[in-house]
Every structure is written in structure tokens, then in C-alpha cells.
Amino acid sequence: MTPERPNQFREPAGGGCLVAAGLILGPVIGMAIGNGLIGLVIGAGAGIAAAVGLAVWDKRH
Secondary structure (H helix, E strand, O other), X not given: OOOOOOXXXXXXXXXXXXXXXXXXXXXXXXXXHOOHHHHHHHHHXXXXXXXXXXXXXXXXX
């Protein structure tokens, strides 16, 4: 019998939860400082940036 080789394929990391967290937390923080819409936009941008960063990091490792 030959020993089994470990699976070389690795599932990519998903960043959708980071975008969702930004869309949920952004308006909450925005409302705390007085403008929920700006919080939404900043939260969405931060979530997308984090997801892109995770995708780049995952490709390299």
C-alpha cells in the first residue's frame, strides 16, 4: 500500500464576513458620532479593504 498524500488544494479564505461586519458596525458607530450615513460609507470601505487585504494575504500564503 502507498501512503496517502495530503490534499494539495486549500480552500480560500472568505472575506464576506468582513464586508458584512463593516456594513453593520459602520452605521452603529456613525450614529454614535452623529451621522449614520458617513458611518455606513466608511464601514463599507473598511470592510471591502479588509476583504481585499485578506484575499491578497491568502494568495501569498
